[in-house]
Structure formats: structure tokens, C-alpha cells
Amino acid sequence: xxxxELKPLDFLKPEELETIHxxxxxxxxxxxxxxxxxxxxxxxxxxxxxxxxxxxxxxxELVMEQVALAPSEFTLHARNPENNVVIGGDYxxxxxxxxxxxxxxxxxxxxxxxxxxxxxxxxxxxGSSENFDVVGGVLVEPNDIxxxxxxxxxxxxxxxxxxxxxxxxAMGAKKAQESLEMAGIVxxxxxxVRKNPALISLINTNSPLKFDPRMLGAMMVYARNNQPVxxxxxxxxGTTSAVTLAGSLIQQSAEILAGIVxxxxxNPGTPVVFGSASSxxxxxxxxxxxxxxxxxxxxxxxxxxxxxxGVPSRGGGSLTDALIPDSQSGYxxxxxxxNTVLSGTNFVLxxxxxxxxYMTMSYxxxxxDDEMLGMIRNFSGRFPVDDDALALxxxxxxxxxxxFIADEHTFKHMKDxxxxxxxxxxxxxxxxxxxxxxxxxxxxxxQVLRDFQRPPFDEKTEAELNKYIEGxx
Amino acid sequence: xxxxELKPLDFLKPEELETIHxxxxxxxxxxxxxxxxxxxxxxxxxxxxxxxxxxxxxxxELVMEQVALAPSEFTLHARNPENNVVIGGDYxxxxxxxxxxxxxxxxxxxxxxxxxxxxxxxxxxxGSSENFDVVGGVLVEPNDIxxxxxxxxxxxxxxxxxxxxxxxxAMGAKKAQESLEMAGIVxxxxxxVRKNPALISLINTNSPLKFDPRMLGAMMVYARNNQPVxxxxxxxxGTTSAVTLAGSLIQQSAEILAGIVxxxxxNPGTPVVFGSASSxxxxxxxxxxxxxxxxxxxxxxxxxxxxxxGVPSRGGGSLTDALIPDSQSGYxxxxxxxNTVLSGTNFVLxxxxxxxxYMTMSYxxxxxDDEMLGMIRNFSGRFPVDDDALALxxxxxxxxxxxFIADEHTFKHMKDxxxxxxxxxxxxxxxxxxxxxxxxxxxxxxQVLRDFQRPPFDEKTEAELNKYIEGxx
Numbered sequence: 023x024x025x026x027e028l029k030p031l032d033f034l035k036p037e038e039l040e041t042i043h044x045x046x047x048x049x050x051x052x053x054x055x056x057x058x059x060x061x062x063x064x065x066x067x068x069x070x071x072x073x074x075x076x077x078x079x080x081x082x083e084l085v086m087e088q089v090a091l092a093p094s095e096f097t098l099h100a101r102n103p104e105n106n107v108v109i110g111g112d113y114x115x116x117x118x119x120x121x122x123x124x125x126x127x128x129x130x131x132x133x134x135x136x137x138x139x140x141x142x143x144x145x146x147x148x149g150s151s152e153n154f155d156v157v158g159g160v161l162v163e164p165n166d167i168x169x170x171x172x173x174x175x176x177x178x179x180x181x182x183x184x185x186x187x188x189x190x191x192a193m194g195a196k197k198a199q200e201s202l203e204m205a206g207i208v209x210x211x212x213x214x215v216r217k218n219p220a221l222i223s224l225i226n227t228n229s230p231l232k233f234d235p236r237m238l239g240a241m242m243v244y245a246r247n248n249q250p251v252x253x254x255x256x257x258x259x260g261t262t263s264a265v266t267l268a269g270s271l272i273q274q275s276a277e278i279l280a281g282i283v284x285x286x287x288x289n290p291g292t293p294v295v296f297g298s299a300s301s302x303x304x305x306x307x308x309x310x311x312x313x314x315x316x317x318x319x320x321x322x323x324x325x326x327x328x329x330x331x332g333v334p335s336r337g338g339g340s341l342t343d344a345l346i347p348d349s350q351s352g353y354x355x356x357x358x359x360x361n362t363v364l365s366g367t368n369f370v371l372x373x374x375x376x377x378x379x380y381m382t383m384s385y386x387x388x389x390x391d392d393e394m395l396g397m398i399r400n401f402s403g404r405f406p407v408d409d410d411a412l413a414l415x416x417x418x419x420x421x422x423x424x425x426f427i428a429d430e431h432t433f434k435h436m437k438d439x440x441x442x443x444x445x446x447x448x449x450x451x452x453x454x455x456x457x458x459x460x461x462x463x464x465x466x467x468x469q470v471l472r473d474f475q476r477p478p479f480d481e482k483t484e485a486e487l488n489k490y491i492e493g494x495x
Numbered sequence: 496x497x498x499x500e501l502k503p504l505d506f507l508k509p510e511e512l513e514t515i516h517x518x519x520x521x522x523x524x525x526x527x528x529x530x531x532x533x534x535x536x537x538x539x540x541x542x543x544x545x546x547x548x549x550x551x552x553x554x555x556e557l558v559m560e561q562v563a564l565a566p567s568e569f570t571l572h573a574r575n576p577e578n579n580v581v582i583g584g585d586y587x588x589x590x591x592x593x594x595x596x597x598x599x600x601x602x603x604x605x606x607x608x609x610x611x612x613x614x615x616x617x618x619x620x621x622g623s624s625e626n627f628d629v630v631g632g633v634l635v636e637p638n639d640i641x642x643x644x645x646x647x648x649x650x651x652x653x654x655x656x657x658x659x660x661x662x663x664x665a666m667g668a669k670k671a672q673e674s675l676e677m678a679g680i681v682x683x684x685x686x687x688v689r690k691n692p693a694l695i696s697l698i699n700t701n702s703p704l705k706f707d708p709r710m711l712g713a714m715m716v717y718a719r720n721n722q723p724v725x726x727x728x729x730x731x732x733g734t735t736s737a738v739t740l741a742g743s744l745i746q747q748s749a750e751i752l753a754g755i756v757x758x759x760x761x762n763p764g765t766p767v768v769f770g771s772a773s774s775x776x777x778x779x780x781x782x783x784x785x786x787x788x789x790x791x792x793x794x795x796x797x798x799x800x801x802x803x804x805g806v807p808s809r810g811g812g813s814l815t816d817a818l819i820p821d822s823q824s825g826y827x828x829x830x831x832x833x834n835t836v837l838s839g840t841n842f843v844l845x846x847x848x849x850x851x852x853y854m855t856m857s858y859x860x861x862x863x864d865d866e867m868l869g870m871i872r873n874f875s876g877r878f879p880v881d882d883d884a885l886a887l888x889x890x891x892x893x894x895x896x897x898x899f900i901a902d903e904h905t906f907k908h909m910k911d912x913x914x915x916x917x918x919x920x921x922x923x924x925x926x927x928x929x930x931x932x933x934x935x936x937x938x939x940x941x942q943v944l945r946d947f948q949r950p951p952f953d954e955k956t957e958a959e960l961n962k963y964i965e966g967x968x
Contacts, residue, residue: 038880265905269886315874350932352825401788407511413742459823
């Protein structure tokens with residue numbers, strides 16, 4: 023995780039924030055949110071919400087009172103405690119791309135279906151880089167694994183090849199329960215997992231203003247077991263939300279708050295994250311435009327709203343609409359990711375690998391994004407302004423006839439600067455060939471996978487986990 | 496120019512800023528700055544600075560008193576008054592790359608010497624895009640024009656092909672005087688140019704702590720005629736300044752302030768800009784690393800220091816160490832440019848076209864950067880949060896059975912979103928081929944140059960200008 027030392031960028035003025043907040047309460051109270059689960063509606067009704075058919079209307083007091091129960095930050099536990107992370111406050115935590123059905127083959131320059139082998143490879147890449155905190159999500163959709171086993175095989179790979187924090191399946195109550203049981207095996211019992219949350223999950227709303235039964239089922243399992251849930255809207259302007267940014271933001275916020283209130287009613291104090299993967303739509307083509315400045319503004323405001331409600335935020339990522347890892351892929355991803363971090367976002371899913379909005383993962387893009395994460399990590403930290411860093415004595419030595427390059431101060435600090443992993447600092451005259459950065463990323467990626475070594479894992483636990491997964495098949 | 500609506504990012508804490516300021520005064524008072532011009536030293540001595548040989552030592556009171564005379568913002572005038580710009584305050588003004596001796600040939604994938612034809616072509620590109628405010632600098636070095644005419648031919652092309660703001664030559668007093676006389680012809684007399692400044696020039700320091708006679712000569716001509724000067728340090732960490740960011744920054748600031756004080760002594764109230772093109776050096780290779788996060792931090796602090804001293808700032812740009820317009824070129828340029836703007840920089844030289852740090856201009860990179868400038872322009876502005884934008888009535892229509900895509904509110908606002916110029920928003924399935932963004936930029940650039948039309952220019956003035964330039968040859 024990175025500790026952001028700069029004050030977060032506030033996109034909305036205070037009075038605009040209040041206007042947005044009031045409009046959100048109006049939607050929650052008067053337009054209502056559909057909960058496609060009888061059990062969920064019963065819980066909400068009992069707490070004082072008005073229920074009409076599948077629609078739930080939230081009184082403002084209920085919203086504010088329940089949101090106040092959610093923690094402003096919490097710790098997510100990894101099987102290696104050195105990899106625990108704090109979600110909230112001035113911290114930003116990264117997880118790789120999530121949910122792509124496709125992989126871009128760099129050599130063939132073709133898109134193909136993702137497989138479990140890809141899932142494992144991306145897990146190894148994320149495990150090897152210091153920039154990733156959370157693995158175990160749907161890094162890619164392993165299309166070659168039967169649906170009833172996918173969640174288990176994904177979690178299995180994450181535990182086997184890394185010792186970082188994990189994500190759980192949001193695909194209904196059964197898979198959530200199974201994810202939890204696997205975590206129980208890894209962490210020494212479900213009770214310990216309840217005490218030290220170890221699975222964060224992504225609960226998506228169904229815009230406009232709906233929660234489907236699958237997501238609600240998973241959310242109830244996780245909330246009852248004190249596991250953190252990211253409640254995230256996926257609104258698309260002009261199609262599943264209003265075409266304007268303000269209109270889209272109030273709808274997204276209403277959906278997210280409805281989910282947060284529900285999680286608190288299931289289990290007061292459930293750790294939640296205020297999240298968004300929403301985007302503008304280019305209405306000329308009907309395509310998402312997640313690499314657009316307007317989408318970035320929405321992510322920025324989501325982080326500001328989360329601060330307003332006192333909960334951690336999720337949004338942004340290394341996002342682009344480019345189809346290949348070219349300059350557009352670079353400038354769009356950097357724009358989104360840099361502002362995601364400068365806006366104070368706490369949990370950044372999709373931090374590496376995605377091309378073609380959320381559709382395709384690319385190994386080369388993953389490495390390029392890993393480079394960007396390192397750059398932003400460096401940029402997010404201040405630099406020393408003390409006597410040693412000011413180096414006035416060095417300056418006086420130079421003025422009196424010395425030179426910087428040979429000065430002891432230069433030797434002492436010459437390794438302070440960050441070294442890139444694939445970015446070039448050659449000049450033209452000394453470059454033997456003009457390689458594309460994607461090509462260098464391709465080679466680098468192969469080397470990381472070749473050199474990969476698993477972190478230590480207790481044999482007995484691993485055997486027990488294997489047995490559990492076999493039992494599911 | 497763009498109006499930044501977000502509060503600038505402050506990298507230094509107030510107490511760090513004060514520490515830096517005190518160290519700068521120490522350098523100015525005790526290490527001194529060399530002024531390689533007798534005339535300049537006489538002016539400084541007369542004002543109360545201590546002079547020893549070529550070295551000038553500045554008492555703190557002299558520094559603060561003179562800096563206070565510099566305007567916090569000023570207007571730069573264009574021959575088309577609609578293109579006038581404000582330099583300072585919440586405005587950011589863009590000028591293209593400056594000073595590259597080379598051009599990257601995209602088709603041949605080779606670097607070659609820049610020519611006057613390139614200069615004209617880049618002038619047309621900058622003239623055609625709404626994102627550029629200032630032309631007439633050394634867009635590329637026209638190696639095929641004799642040195643004694645280059646400045647005049649460059650200014651000529653800028654006036655002929657655009658009606659935007661102009662830069663003057665900093666290559667000594669004679670060329671500065673000739674630039675001024677040309678501006679006099681264009682603007683109806685030197686007196687009018689004095690009253691309405693029309694030439695901004697780039698005065699570079701010679702790190703560590705020197706001003707050469709050529710730059711001082713030009714500065715004196717411009718200051719005496721009330722033309723704005725950017726005083727810019729070009730420190731390279733570990734070679735021409737301390738290896739640490741703080742150490743490099745105090746030296747840069749001392750150099751810049753020395754120049755600003757001198758400009759005010761030549762002519763109190765001369766418009767000045769506090770500038771930097773400094774960079775860290777990768778000491779493993781000896782190369783500049785202008786696309787590094789550390790270099791961005793320095794640019795950010797330069798903008799903050801300029802605010803502290805109450806003068807406009809210059810720094811950053813679309814900067815990269817990449818040799819070709821690939822993903823690195825995209826992510827580095829976006830990182831630098833985005834933070835240049837978010838840090839509140841007022842004048843952004845090198846806003847488009849550069850590859851290989853400051854060495855090479857690229858047509859394709861220029862178009863990619865133009866795209867980025869448009870994205871950042873959009874991102875820098877807030878969005879409406881009023882009843883129309885909140886669109887609660889649309890939301891209620893949808894909840895009652897309507898849909899967003901067919902709603903009148905969507906039709907009304909569907910054109911509000913920014914359209915990219917070369918970025919792709921196609922999805923893989925509908926893309927007939929996977930083109931690189933640089934390839935699309937190549938085609939786009941050819942089209943802009945093909946369609947280019949000169950803005951109107953008074954025939955008599957043009958004839959007079961032509962005659963003046965012929966007279967120089």
C-alpha cells in the first residue's frame with residue numbers, strides 16, 4: 023500500500039457537495055432502490071425502510087444513522103502478516119484488473135479467450151511486484167474452468183502463488199460461503215477470519231437503482247461474517263444513468279449508500295467501501311469511454327463523497343479505451359491512475375493490465391502499468407528538506423572550485439532516485455535499436471514468469487485446501 | 496489559455512517552503528551568482544549588491560524588495576486580440592516544444608536534422624489547434640538557415656502562419672533588438688509593443704549560478720522595452736546541481752531570483768516568469784530523466800515557489816525520455832503534463848512534440864500531446880451541479896418506466912462530452928484493424944497540414960516585414 027502524503031484533490035466545492043448529498047437523499051427517499059431478495063427487503067423493512075413490491079425507500083435518518091456505523095478504515099489481513107493492508111485514510115491499495123473475459127496476445131496481435139493458465143500467470147506477476155496488495159479477484163475470467171469451480175480455483179491460485187491479501191467471490195451466497203470456508207482453512211478457522219477480515223469482495227449494483235439476488239446473497243454472507251464489501255456502481259451515462267456527470271453521480275451514490283445501509287443492517291460495523299466503476303458513454307458510438315477526462319472527474323468525486331460519508335473509497339485504475347499497449351494506452355491509463363491516487367482513492371481495482379475498457383487483459387500492459395504504479399508511488403511521497411538534502415555545504419564546495427559529480431554528497435545519494443523497470447533512458451545515439459516499450463514489457467514479463475518462485479506455504483494447510491477444492495468438484 | 500478551477504497542488508509544507516526560502520537567500524548572499532557582463536554587474540552594484548570579480552552577492556532585502564516589483568500576472572498580446580493571453584493567476588498557457596535540433600521521421604523510424612520546413616509545419620500545427628497559445632519559439636532548430644537569420648525567419652513564419660502570441664530570440668542583444676523591431680512592424684510601432692507586451696523570451700541560467708553574456712544582453716533589451724522574460728534554470732541533479740531534490744531546488748531558485756532581481760533593476764515592473772527546465776540525471780547512464788516522478792516533483796515545487804514570490808511560473812510540459820511515440824511516451828508525458836497543470840504552472844513550454852527529453856521533435860508525438868492537452872483542459876474545469884445537471888426529473892421519469900437513452904435530457908446534453916482527435920473508442924469486435932495511435936496521429940497530422948489555411952494578415956504590414964527580413968540577410 024502507499025501512504026499518500028499530499029492532500030487529496032477535492033473536485034466539488036463544499037456547497038456542491040451538499041447539493042449532491044441532498045439529491046442523493048431525495049433519490050433514496052422518493053425514487054427508491056430495488057432489492058431483488060425477499061430476505062433483504064425484510065431486513066430493510068424491519069429497520070424502518072418503506073417497501074413497495076421490490077422497491078425500498080430509505081428515510082434520510084436511516085441512511086445517515088447506518089452509514090455512521092461503517093468504519094472509516096479497516097485492516098485486511100494476508101496469510102503473510104507483513105502483507106496486511108489498511109483500507110481507508112491516507113492509504114491507497116492496489117489490485118490488478120478484474121473480470122476481463124479476453125487476453126490480448128501480443129505476438130499474434132489478436133484477442134483470445136482467457137484461461138486458467140492466464141489467471142495463474144497474472145497472479146504470479148501481481149505476486150512478484152511490490153506494487154500489488156490484493157490478489158484473488160477475477161484477474162481474468164478462466165473460461166476453461168466450469169462455473170461451479172471457478173471461484174475456488176481462482177482463490178486457490180492466489181493462495182498458492184502469493185501470500186498477499188485476497189478477494190472473495192461475489193457470485194451468490196453459495197460461492198461466498200465456499201470462499202469463506204477456504205479462507206477459514208488458510209487462516210486457521212473461520213472464527214479467526216471473522217476477527218481478522220481476510221476476504222474483500224466486489225458487490226456491484228445493477229444500474230439504475232437495483233441490486234440483484236446473486237450480489238445480495240453474497241453480500242449477506244460476507245457481512246454476517248464481518249468481511250469487507252466494496253459496494254460499487256457501474257453506471258453508464260446516457261444509458262443506465264443520466265447523461266450529465268452530476269446526474270450520474272447522484273444515482274451512483276444513492277445505489278452505493280443503499281448497499282452500505284443494507285450491509286450495516288445485516289451486521290452493524292461491517293467494513294464497506296464506497297465504490298464506482300462508472301463511465302461516460304460515447305453516444306456517437308455507444309462505447310464506454312473510461313479513458314476520458316469526464317470519467318476521471320466522476321472517480322475523483324466518488325472519492326470525495328466517500329470522505330464526506332466517512333468510509334473508504336474505490337474507483338479508477340489504469341484504465342484505457344485503447345485496444346493495444348500504445349501511446350493512447352499510456353496517456354489514458356496515466357491520466358486515470360494519477361488522478362485516482364491524487365483524489366485520495368483508497369482501493370484501486372483495475373490497477374494493471376486492462377485494455378479495451380474492462381474487456382481485455384494484456385501482459386505487456388500489465389508491466390507498463392506496474393511501471394506507472396512505481397512512478398506514482400514515488401510521486402505520492404514527499405522528499406526530504408533537511409540540512410543533508412539542502413546540501414548547502416556541497417554548494418559552497420562547488421562554488422569554491424569543486425564539482426557536483428565528484429562530491430561525496432552525490433555518492434551518498436546517487437541511489438536515491440527510482441530506477442524504471444522497462445522505461446528507456448537511452449539517448450538515440452547510443453540506442454542500438456528503437457524498441458517499443460510494449461516489446462520490452464513482453465520480454466520483461468517472460469523473465470518474471472521464468473524466475474518466479476512461490477512464497478512458503480504450510481504443507482498441511484495446502485493439502486487441506488486441495489482436499490476441500492476437490493470436494494467441490 | 497485554460498482557467499484552472501482546482502486549487503493548485505502544494506508539494507511543500509509551509510515550514511518546508513520557509514526552509515527552502517531561507518536557504519535560497521543564503522546562496523544569494525553568500526555563494527553569489529556570476530553575471531558575465533560588466534554592464535549587468537554595474538547595474539547590480541549600483542543597486543547595492545556586492546560584486547567580486549564576476550560574482551554578485553545579493554543582500555536579502557534587495558532580493559525581496561525587487562521581487563516585489565514584478566507583476567503577479569500580465570497580459571501577452573497577439574496580433575489577433577482574441578488570442579491575447581494572461582500569464583499568471585489561475586491561468587495556464589501552452590507553447591510547443593522548444594529547441595530540438597532533431598526531428599523523428601515516423602515512416603523511416605530514424606532521427607534526422609530539423610529544417611525550416613519542419614519549423615513551418617510545426618507552426619501550422621500549433622496554429623491550427625485551439626490548445627496552443629504561444630508560438631514563435633524555437634519549435635525546432637532550423638539547421639538549414641544561417642544563424643544570423645534564424646531568429647528572424649522563425650518569427651516570420653509564426654506571424655505569417657498564425658495570429659497567436661509570439662516569443663522573441665534570447666540569443667544576444669542584437670537578435671533581441673531585431674525581434675523587437677519585427678514586433679514593432681507587426682503591431683504598429685515599438686511604442687505600442689512597449690505598452691502592450693508582445694514578445695515573451697526564454698532566458699536560461701547557466702547552472703551552477705551563472706548568467707552568460709548572450710542571455711544577459713537579450714534580457715536587458717527586453718526588460719528595457721517592457722517585454723516579459725522567463726528566467727529559467729536548467730539544473731541537472733548530481734552534475735550541475737546537488738543530487739538531492741531540495742539541494743537542486745534551492746540552487747535553481749537562487750539563479751531564477753537573481754535574474755528576476757536584475758530584470759527589475761533594469762526596468763522596475765518588468766514582467767517576469769519564475770521558470771525551470773531542470774531534471775534529475777540517471778547517474779547509472781548519465782542521461783537526463785525528465786519523464787521521472789522526481790523531475791515532476793521539482794516542477795511542482797517551482798510552481799509553488801513562484802506563488803510564494805508572487806510571480807507567474809513556468810515548468811513541465813509533455814516530457815518523456817522515450818525515443819518513439821510508444822506507451823512510455825504516453826505515460827511519461829501525461830504524468831508530467833497533468834501534474835504541471837495541477838501544480839498551477841502558468842506557462843508551459845514544451846507542451847507538445849518532444850521525444851528523447853529535449854532533443855527530438857516528432858509530428859506524431861505532437862498530435863498525441865495535442866490530444867492530451869485537450870483532455871487536461873477538460874479535466875481542469877469543473878462541471879455543472881445545478882438542477883438541469885442533477886436531472887432529478889429525468890431520474891423519476893426513468894423510475895416510472897422511461898429510459899435514459901430516449902429521454903429529452905439525454906438528447907439535450909449528449910454533445911457535452913469531449914470528442915477525442917486520435918484516441919480510439921472502438922471495441923475489438925468492430926475494429927477492422929488494430930492501428931497504433933501513433934499511426935493515426937501520422938495520418939491526422941498530414942490532414943491538418945493539407946487543410947491548413949493562413950489567418951488573414953494585412954498585406955502592407957506583411958510586405959514591410961518581408962523587406963525588414965531581407966535587409967538582415
